[in-house]
Amino acid sequence: xxxxxxxxxxxxxxxxFAAVHTVETGPDAQERLQEALIIxxxxxxxxxxxxxxELTDGLSLDVANVTVRGxxxxxxxxxFSNQVGSGEGLLVTSDxxxxxxxxxxxxxxxxxxxxxxxxxVYHNIRVEWTRGxxxxxxxxxxxxxxxxxxxxxxxxxxxxSDAGIYVGQSDQIVVRNNIVSYNVAGIEIENSMHAxxxxxxxxxxxxxxxxxxLPNLPQVGGHSTRIFHxxxxxxxxxxxxxxxxxxxxxxxxxxxxxxxNRNVHVFENVIGDHGTGNVLIVSYTETxxxxxxxxxxxxxxxxxxxxxxxxxxxxxxxxxxxxxxxGGSLPPILWDGTGEIVLSNDEASVVSxxxxxxxxxxxxxxxxxxxxxxxxxxxxxAAVVLPETMEAALR
Amino acid sequence: xxxxxAALAGWLTLVSASAPAPVATELIAGDTLPRTLSEFHFFTxxxxxxxxxxxxxxxxxxxxxxxxxxxxxxVYVPEGQTATYNADGVFxxxxxxxxxxxxxxxxxxxxxxxxxxxxxxRVLLRRADGWVALPYVWNEDGSDAVLxxxxxxxxxxxxxxxxxxxxxxxxxxxxNQCKTCHSNNDEIALIGPNxxxxxxGQRLAQWVDWSILDRAPAGAPRVPVWNDESDGxxxxxxxxxxxxxxxxxxxxxGSASNSxxxxxxxxxxxxxxxxxxxxxxxxxxxxxxxxDIEPGHPERSIFVFRMRSQDPGIAxxxxxxxxxxEEGIALIERYIAAMDEPG
Numbered sequence: 243x244x245x246x247x248x249x250x251x252x253x254x255x256x257x258x259f260a261a262v263h264t265v266e267t268g269p270d271a272q273e274r275l276q277e278a279l280i281i282x283x284x285x286x287x288x289x290x291x292x293x294x295x296e297l298t299d300g301l302s303l304d305v306a307n308v309t310v311r312g313x314x315x316x317x318x319x320x321x322f323s324n325q326v327g328s329g330e331g332l333l334v335t336s337d338x339x340x341x342x343x344x345x346x347x348x349x350x351x352x353x354x355x356x357x358x359x360x361x362x363v364y365h366n367i368r369v370e371w372t373r374g375x376x377x378x379x380x381x382x383x384x385x386x387x388x389x390x391x392x393x394x395x396x397x398x399x400x401x402x403s404d405a406g407i408y409v410g411q412s413d414q415i416v417v418r419n420n421i422v423s424y425n426v427a428g429i430e431i432e433n434s435m436h437a438x439x440x441x442x443x444x445x446x447x448x449x450x451x452x453x454x455x456l457p458n459l460p461q462v463g464g465h466s467t468r469i470f471h472x473x474x475x476x477x478x479x480x481x482x483x484x485x486x487x488x489x490x491x492x493x494x495x496x497x498x499x500x501x502x503n504r505n506v507h508v509f510e511n512v513i514g515d516h517g518t519g520n521v522l523i524v525s526y527t528e529t530x531x532x533x534x535x536x537x538x539x540x541x542x543x544x545x546x547x548x549x550x551x552x553x554x555x556x557x558x559x560x561x562x563x564x565x566x567x568x569g570g571s572l573p574p575i576l577w578d579g580t581g582e583i584v585l586s587n588d589e590a591s592v593v594s595x596x597x598x599x600x601x602x603x604x605x606x607x608x609x610x611x612x613x614x615x616x617x618x619x620x621x622x623x624a625a626v627v628l629p630e631t632m633e634a635a636l637r
Numbered sequence: 638x639x640x641x642x643a644a645l646a647g648w649l650t651l652v653s654a655s656a657p658a659p660v661a662t663e664l665i666a667g668d669t670l671p672r673t674l675s676e677f678h679f680f681t682x683x684x685x686x687x688x689x690x691x692x693x694x695x696x697x698x699x700x701x702x703x704x705x706x707x708x709x710x711x712v713y714v715p716e717g718q719t720a721t722y723n724a725d726g727v728f729x730x731x732x733x734x735x736x737x738x739x740x741x742x743x744x745x746x747x748x749x750x751x752x753x754x755x756x757x758x759r760v761l762l763r764r765a766d767g768w769v770a771l772p773y774v775w776n777e778d779g780s781d782a783v784l785x786x787x788x789x790x791x792x793x794x795x796x797x798x799x800x801x802x803x804x805x806x807x808x809x810x811x812x813n814q815c816k817t818c819h820s821n822n823d824e825i826a827l828i829g830p831n832x833x834x835x836x837x838g839q840r841l842a843q844w845v846d847w848s849i850l851d852r853a854p855a856g857a858p859r860v861p862v863w864n865d866e867s868d869g870x871x872x873x874x875x876x877x878x879x880x881x882x883x884x885x886x887x888x889x890x891g892s893a894s895n896s897x898x899x900x901x902x903x904x905x906x907x908x909x910x911x912x913x914x915x916x917x918x919x920x921x922x923x924x925x926x927x928x929d930i931e932p933g934h935p936e937r938s939i940f941v942f943r944m945r946s947q948d949p950g951i952a953x954x955x956x957x958x959x960x961x962x963e964e965g966i967a968l969i970e971r972y973i974a975a976m977d978e979p980g
Contacts, residue, residue, distance in 0.1 A: 280786045280813060327949050328949055484920070
């Protein structure tokens with residue numbers, strides 16, 4: 243049977259010499275798996291057998307156009323519970339790689355990282371810290387960075403002490419059909435351009451979906467993100483990130499947070515049951531020294547989102563007093579008052595903190611209900627279209 | 638007649654014993670991955686590491702810390718060719734060149750004559766399309782070293798310079814991990830052999846004399862020996878240490894380019910150097926601290942937290958360090974403590 247599958251794959255492949263390197267559990271799994279990832283040639287498949295692989299060191303792939311495929315996210319498990327080396331479980335540094343149908347558990351650092359790996363596909367992957375939320379869990383579950391064309395589809399990420407799915411300093415990104423829960427941030431798009439985030443379920447994180455831009459990085463100026471058709475509910479897990487990280491500042495009970503980004507459209511999502519707010523739109527508040535960096539939110543639009551309950555347990559300084567002043571709870575949409583062209587046609591009320599400058603102290607706040615409604619709806623960012631080879635890899 | 642023939646045969650044996658096969662330049666420049674180290678003929682006596690013709694031993698002013706392993710470094714440049722001098726970066730080596738580095742532990746660091754257990758020899762081969770990095774692990778009996786592309790862990794123990802017993806599972810890097818550190822714009826690059834780290838006042842001129850290097854300008858830059866207080870200021874020695882231990886990844890074209898933290902010796906951007914720089918993707922590597930370096934406060938700086946950790950999710954450098962480098966940590970603590978507090 244396996245032989246037939248291998249033959250079929252051989253036929254389907256573009257290279258006449260494509261090979262399948264199958265690695266099963268057993269002694270020396272670490273070396274055998276790593277060896278397969280090294281000797282694979284472009285066009286080859288590394289097949290991870292069913293079972294639990296007890297690994298002590300990170301794995302890495304640096305060969306382009308290789309598929310790493312397991313027998314399913316509950317069958318082929320790369321278990322890093324006893325990891326003693328490397329900053330992540332699996333590191334990919336080559337282009338046109340497909341990762342699918344396996345799980346990574348309990349890495350000491352990040353789960354799977356891909357760096358400068360263009361056209362990377364993550365599909366039907368599970369990354370999990372099995373003890374649930376804990377500050378000593380690894381930072382990111384799925385971590386593509388500095389890449390063009392990124393697809394994260396059908397993954398499940400649980401327990402990251404930073405972001406479950408984190409896409410950083412990349413361009414042309416699709417994050418869809420994922421389930422992220424019990425992470426500090428469910429999904430985070432940071433310092434990136436052209437991202438579509440849709441059909442995801444983000445629940446029981448500290449914050450559901452974040453779109454951020456940070457200073458002093460090689461790529462700054464994140465813009466053009468669409469967040470739509472997601473179910474973002476009950477993200478009220480207490481923040482368990484280590485201080486110093488930007489996500490440590492994310493208040494618990496937060497659905498979507500947009501910080502220092504441009505051209506972000508949030509539409510047709512279901513967002514509810516958030517103690518602080520369903521949507522928070524803010525500038526970057528820390529001091530910085532980077533002339534290329536803009537700390538303000540600009541061209542942010544909310545439309546046709548269905549809002550559930552929000553603002554009943556605000557996790558922000560002075561939140562309780564503010565809620566009391568506003569009749570017992572905060573409105574679903576919170577805006578710090580800074581930036582340009584911040585708009586909402588949602589049927590949900592908005593409070594502005596009345597700030598005018600990034601980094602202004604909260605003691606300057608002059609909170610008041612505002613309307614951000616507009617008839618002059620700005621054009622939605624264009625849909626991200628990935629190369630057909632990436633979509634074909636899912637079939 | 639027979640006696641004369643026998644004498645001739647004996648003489649031939651003698652000559653061939655005293656003139657070992659030359660370094661296999663064609664193997665270095667070729668496209669195969671030789672299974673054993675001996676095939677290259679870098680050494681005339683295997684694990685004894687007596688260098689063959691045109692194989693030259695060298696040291697660096699400030700080396701990379703590798704869990705206290707001692708290192709034997711050699712350079713090979715084919716006959717009739719030289720490396721090209723470069724004041725800023727690493728030298729450009731001609732095709733067929735090789736850099737060879739062995740890692741081992743003396744049984745007792747207090748005793749200069751203590752026998753050394755050599756674990757592995759890594760080679761960098763200069764081929765037409767760039768460098769290739771390969772790790773070779775020595776056999777138990779030391780008869781040869783065998784290519785281990787997937788790396789390996791080797792239990793090793795020794796008595797350290799303070800007389801304490803030490804034991805670790807030494808990590809031989811896999812071929813990809815070689816590249817993680819030796820990466821520059823996605824190509825394999827050298828780390829150590831640049832003018833500033835090789836320049837000990839004599840070596841560059843010697844390399845010219847020995848036709849390894851094309852020229853050695855009088856004003857060649859030099860970094861100090863990191864642990865010799867008479868050799869440079871605290872700031873210079875700390876920057877030299879960070880340069881060789883961190884900057885292979887933490888550069889604009891290295892594996893940690895996304896971090897925005899850049900630690901090359903001549904980096905002038907203070908935020909890029911980590912001063913009042915907030916972490917980006919450090920996760921729990923931040924240790925609850927706000928800045929990579931908080932001037933005047935090593936105890937509040939992420940640098941020290943990560944250098945002090947042995948947890949693979951926190952420890953820096955990420956690869957090749959399973960132990961704390963106490964002397965290196967002390968240097969960086971002093972470097973940060975000596976900085977003026979902000980404001």
